[in-house]
Amino acid sequence: MSQFRHGDVMVEEVATLPDTRRKAQHTILAHGELTGHCHRIAERGAADLYDTPDGLFLHVTAEVATLVHDEHDAITLTSGFYRVWRQREYSPEEIRTIRD
Amino acid sequence: MIMTPLQAREHVLAGESKAVRVDGSIDLSGTEVKTVPCSITCNDLDLSGTAITSLSSKVKVRSRLTLDNCKHLERLPTGLTCGSLSLRGCNFLDRLPERLNTWFLNASECPRLSVWPKEATIRNGNVHLRNCIEVRNLPRWLGPLGQLDLAGCVNLHEVPEGLRVSGWIDIGGSSIASLPNSLRTAPLRWRSVPVTHEIAFEPEKITSKQVLAEKNAELRRVMIERMGYLRFSEEVGAKELDQDTDAGGNRQLLQIELGDDEPLVGLACRCPSTNRQYFLRVPPQMKTCHQAAAWMAGFDDPSLYRPTIET
Numbered sequence: 001m002s003q004f005r006h007g008d009v010m011v012e013e014v015a016t017l018p019d020t021r022r023k024a025q026h027t028i029l030a031h032g033e034l035t036g037h038c039h040r041i042a043e044r045g046a047a048d049l050y051d052t053p054d055g056l057f058l059h060v061t062a063e064v065a066t067l068v069h070d071e072h073d074a075i076t077l078t079s080g081f082y083r084v085w086r087q088r089e090y091s092p093e094e095i096r097t098i099r100d
Numbered sequence: 101m102i103m104t105p106l107q108a109r110e111h112v113l114a115g116e117s118k119a120v121r122v123d124g125s126i127d128l129s130g131t132e133v134k135t136v137p138c139s140i141t142c143n144d145l146d147l148s149g150t151a152i153t154s155l156s157s158k159v160k161v162r163s164r165l166t167l168d169n170c171k172h173l174e175r176l177p178t179g180l181t182c183g184s185l186s187l188r189g190c191n192f193l194d195r196l197p198e199r200l201n202t203w204f205l206n207a208s209e210c211p212r213l214s215v216w217p218k219e220a221t222i223r224n225g226n227v228h229l230r231n232c233i234e235v236r237n238l239p240r241w242l243g244p245l246g247q248l249d250l251a252g253c254v255n256l257h258e259v260p261e262g263l264r265v266s267g268w269i270d271i272g273g274s275s276i277a278s279l280p281n282s283l284r285t286a287p288l289r290w291r292s293v294p295v296t297h298e299i300a301f302e303p304e305k306i307t308s309k310q311v312l313a314e315k316n317a318e319l320r321r322v323m324i325e326r327m328g329y330l331r332f333s334e335e336v337g338a339k340e341l342d343q344d345t346d347a348g349g350n351r352q353l354l355q356i357e358l359g360d361d362e363p364l365v366g367l368a369c370r371c372p373s374t375n376r377q378y379f380l381r382v383p384p385q386m387k388t389c390h391q392a393a394a395w396m397a398g399f400d401d402p403s404l405y406r407p408t409i410e411t
Contacts, residue, residue, distance in 0.1 A: 003397075005410040007371065010397050020172065022192060031255065051212065053171040053191055072373040073411035087396045090381045092321055092362060093291060 007072045008087040009039045017057050017081055021050040029056065029067070029084050037070040047077075049084075056084040105142075112136055119158075129166070155180075168206075176200070184225070194234075196220065207232060208249070226267075229253055238263065250274045251291045259283060271300060272322070290322045303327050308335035317361040329366050329379040332356070341365070342388045347372040347410035353389045354379070367392040373411050 001013040009030045027041035027049045041047045046062035060077050067075040103111060105124045112120075112128060117138050125144035134151050139158035147155075148168040155167070157177035165182040167173055169189040176197040184204035187193060195215035196207070203225035207213055214234040220241060227245055229235055231252035238256070244264040250256055251272040259269075261280035269283060272291030278301055279286065288300050298305060299319075303326035311332065314320040324332050338354035345351070348370035356364040366381045367389060382392040394405030 003405070003407045005397065005407045007373070007411070010407075022174075051192060072371075075409050075411055085398060087380075088398060089396065090383050091291075091325075093318070 004067070004075050004077070005087075006039055006067055006075055007069060010085050010087060011058070011067065011075070011077070012083050014057070014081050014083050017050060017059060018052040018054050021052040021057065024049040024051060027058075029058065030086060039067060039069045039072075042066040042068045042074070054083075058082040058084055108140070108142065112138065112140070125164075230270075249289075250276065251289075268294070277301060290326075293318045293322050295319070295322055299323060299326055308332055312336070317358075320358070320361065324364065329364070329381055330368070330377060333364075333366065333368070333379055341386075344389045346389070346393065348375070351389050351393075353382075353386060353392055355384075365392075367396070369393075 004011040027047050029039040029049065031038045043062065043065055046065035047058055047060045050057045050059065059081055060079050063079055065077050067077055101118055102121050102123070105122055105126050108120050108122045108126045109128060112126070113131060113133060115137050119139035120141070122140070122142040124142065125146070126140070126142050127146045128150060129146045129148040131150060133147070136152070136156055136159055141160045143162050144164040145159065145161045146166040147170060148166050150170055151172050152170055153172045154175040155177055157179065161182040163183045164186070165184070166186045167190060168186050171191045173190045174192045178197050179199040180197050181201040183202065185202045186206040187210060188206050189209045192212060193210050194212040196217055198217040198219060200217055200220040200222065202222055205222050206228040208228045208230035210232050212234055213232045214236060216239040220239070223243055223245065225245065226247040227242070228249040230249050233252070233254050235253050236255045238260055240260050240262070242260070242263060244266065246265070247267040248265045249270045251270045251274065253274040255275060257275045257277070259276060259280055262282050263280065264282055265286050268287040268289050269279070270289035270292065272289065288295050288297060290300060299322060306323050306327040311320055311323045311327065314323060333354055333356060336356055338356045340352050341355050342353040343350060346369065351367060351369035354366055354368055358364055362384050364381065365384045365386055366379045368377065368379045370377050380396055382395050386392040386395060390405070391402040394402040397405050399405040
């Protein structure tokens, strides 16, 4: 299954979506709180984003959807299902996700 | 109907609809219960780890209501009143209910929580919002409080003027760069470690000499994090454990010995799009750049990390 790294956001192709899910009203995969930029799908109606107990999942419903960010080069995702998560950074006290 | 706590538990698990009054605590944690079908009045109610999606307004808890790790919970009833409310790890919860009235609130690890009620009362106790990454503001009606934990609230930039906290306020890893006058003298913490206002708000003044002279290992870790791993590693000189090339160019796995503490190991790399340099800390047992990059991406087994595109 293909993996993509878009800044600190990881995207991996998966076979299916989790059964328990809630459709989000947007297709912003992640906010970059320090820079104010976000990782998002450029085209309207090309993909659906879902909250699930196992994290975020993306369903690209169009033939292709483009993952964009103001500071990172775009990545083209083809039709299918994807799991979306953020990179982690080590801390001796706790492990937390990092954001650019 | 007045019941013992055990009878009430069986009553709810059986899906009975008759109203129940209990002079004690009902523990339904970890059960298969998906809904509370009857009116309940009790002192404490624990529904942790259940699959409930909402809570009825007919549930009246006098003291402690615990809904930790209710991964499907989406809604709480308007006017919810209890002494203490714990909502830790509720993945789907994006708002607190209107006219909520409680003394203690623990909503840590609620990644979607973003909407505050227009009108509510949370005062006198502690409020814990650790790692609530979508919290972008705090309401003006909040407090006064005993403790306020905002660690990891990465999208929270300010605390409202007038908020009073008699104990400590934890701002570790939040985006808060200063505090209002009403909190100017409040003791500060950085992810549980007591810190000075200088460490929290003027990290550019921290020097590697100061860091190496600090005897407390926890405080030293916070000081290094605040001054930035990249600047610290440049100032003290780091040992190269490995180097290779990725989409951003050359990258190095670097190690710095910290005496009585575990060594600081990090991947120094460049973003392929911006060419900006980063030093990202990884577990000290990492041996190669690829292993470190894979760990950061969430893979404990480096062979599973094979990105086809990195930008």
